Amino acid sequence: MTDLRSTTLAGFADRFGHTALSLWSAPGRVNLIGEHTDYNEGFVFPFAIDRRTFAALRARRDGIARVASSLSDEIVEIPLASLDPDAVHGWSAYPLGVAWALGRFAELQPDRPGFDLYLDSDVPIGAGLSSSAAIESAVALALDDLWETGLNRRTLSRVGQLAENVAVGAPTGIMDQSASMLGEADAGVFLDCRSLDAEVIPLGFGPADLALVVIDTGVAHAHATGGYAARRASCEAGARALGVEALRDVSIADLEDARRILDDETFRRVRHIVTEDQRVLDTVRTLREHGPTAIGPLLTASHASMRDDFEISVPELDLAVEAALAAGALGARMTGGGFGGAAIALTPVDRINDVAAAVRFEFGSAGFGAPTVFTVAPSQGARRED
């Protein structure tokens, strides 16, 4: 396994010609359940994973920000005074967007230090495991320390979200940054996306001999384009037509009326959100009362709802779910924004190999590209590493 601590420090020294003075990291996330509910002010239940982005940092006296990454040869440089969402582009919009967004939540001194920052990561990109939130959270924590802004983790999650919404241009919700900031080992983050109240709940996968298998389909997705924004717009249109502030305010019992008021497509988008919110609450209750082996059917029902009502799945994700279930997974679903990325399968440890083999076999038979299959463990959120 790559030692990201060493590669990040070495990468920093190589690019900038001096050593880093602090090291930070933040994880990607898997969303266990609660998809597209965050921007509808509903409930989500993700966890931080044992794949992280590392950020090495050193202050500069000249008010210049320089960022570099293991994934690119360029060093992007900008005076702090010129930081603006329109002035940042490509991969550097993530770290520099965070540097800009911090100023929207905290009073920053005009003579604050600049910085050299280098990023390295083992969170797969485009797999729906939130490589973007991992960057944003690591950088937010690093710059919060450098500039002594004293923001709490909940607010730093909003900093990351603002960077993604405005600097990157992806209209995403608050889930990913919250999971990356608030996650803890062996636990999920049950988040009310309206109040931002979060509860860290033990998942108990280990004692139940369960593992969370990730099946990365290799079908890349991007939230700054098409489908994600279209689903968000449908949800907002549905809320307006139903006269509520957000779909969080629609109950299962209200769905009968909603069917009469809305066109068929908007109704199905709304039904996904309303039933998904309920599935999150049911998952948390079932986990508490009966343990993790009992939550499988809720995960699988969530996938069906995303496939049929929200229509954000793709054939590769559907096949991954079906193959995993047939090989002994207790529940499976696509995770993240959809239109590609990864599926997850809650799997008894003694069935992991069967699930991986079945998925690979079925992908081969269907003529799909080979998937990447691995397990993830619920892990600690963003932290200082040195």
Ligand code: GAF
């Ligand atoms: C992406 C977004 F970034 C999240 O905010 C969330 O909406 C998710 O898709 C879907 O649940 O990861």
